[in-house]
Amino acid sequence: MLATTAPNSLVMNPTSMLVEMKSFIPSSYTFETEIQKIKQELLQGVLDCSAKDETNEEYLYEMQDIIDHLPKLPEIQQQKLTIPEFDEIEVKATDSVETKKFIRKVNYEFLGFHCNHK
Template structure:
């Protein structure tokens, strides 16, 4: 193999890799940000970032169709059929009643497969606590408590470096799933069913009945179901790492909310005591 041929192969591999990465990023959509609210209706705010991702793993079976040249009409048609099967949108109409029944059978094969959970990522946000205002009418005890709460929460910080690193693994997780034997099994089965659909439609167009030549066998269905169960386990494991929970932040939010409610209670109690004292003073004057 000469030098020129090696360089051409390298160039093709680079192009394929770029297309694959672009495809994965295109399949992942931003689903927004999360804002944490305090129990008093808005005294707690958070720094939010567009770090929420969600993706349906079955989309990896069909998204590459946009990179298939139009000259490959058969492959394009198979990808289109796969899309219809996976979205439960297959046109099962046929001239022959037997062929129509076969199309419904193919649709049922895919519809009854176990559904894969979505691949998700949600980076944690560090809560930012609003300063609680000290009022002139507050007692010495209340002012002291408010200053203590402000001192503790205005400087709150939490280290999410390790959890953020796990969240950033989402693209690698998707790549690992895509390259796994289980996903290949799933893809091959859906492709086989799509080819059956193509054959049924082709036979029906020519006024013939499909002969079930490549109909999926029972062992292929069982193998695919087993693969989907394994894939679901992988996705759940990945999501546990890319959708982390921080116990320290959650505890801080609960504590802050409790402090806000406690300050409100103390102010109400102090106001009631002042009213009683004023009433007693008025009664004495009378």
């Protein structure tokens, strides 16, 4: 194993530290999967907030508390589309020419006799 420090020195050698760390971390372990696991547990409210460092433990409890107090998102559900149905508006003899024209236009559009291509 490489020495992380020179004899009687306070300066750490980062390269040798990384080499030594690799021997402690199994090759199957990835930080990404661990982070994803923590995120899932945090969102589900089942994260074990105990930690070796008191500051980290407080941080974990605060994060869990923040997540727990966020408003819950509604479940997204696919709904069947409904086609609106409109009754035809009757044109009366007493209506003005402009009103008759408007009613005919509305009936034409709302009753589905047109295509709205752009």
